[in-house]
Amino acid sequence: MVFSFVMGEPSQFYLSQVTLKSFLGLLYLIIFGSVIAFSAYVWLLGHTSVTRISTHTYVNPVIAVFLGWLIANERITAALLVTTAIIIISVYLVLYDQYRGRKNKPVKENTLFS
Numbered sequence: 001m002v003f004s005f006v007m008g009e010p011s012q013f014y015l016s017q018v019t020l021k022s023f024l025g026l027l028y029l030i031i032f033g034s035v036i037a038f039s040a041y042v043w044l045l046g047h048t049s050v051t052r053i054s055t056h057t058y059v060n061p062v063i064a065v066f067l068g069w070l071i072a073n074e075r076i077t078a079a080l081l082v083t084t085a086i087i088i089i090s091v092y093l094v095l096y097d098q099y100r101g102r103k104n105k106p107v108k109e110n111t112l113f114s
Contacts, residue, residue: 041053041056051094051095052095055091055094055095058087058090058091059087059088059091061087062084062087062088065080065084
């Protein structure tokens with residue numbers, strides 16, 4: 001924002017040129033893309049592993065592309081489908097490996113009551 005003011009961009013901004021669709025898009029990003037997403041992220045930090053939480057950075061773009069196709073009629077190409085499959089398989093392998101690793105670890109006995 002500082003650079004924007006240095007370049008004089010605020011003098012070229014007219015609120016009357018902002019469409020309702022643009023304003024609602026910005027409002028959606030503020031509410032869902034920031035406030036709700038960050039709140040969910042902080043809550044998840046206390047309830048699951050960091051590895052599992054970090055997979056959202058790979059899954060979110062796939063969901064965004066799907067929503068773009070569903071809502072805005074964006075085109076889906078073969079390359080996009082291949083990369084989506086690679087992302088989904090990779091996330092599955094990360095989560096499966098984490099689950100399998102936890103499943104194979106021996107259970108520690110509770111020494112407090114032994």
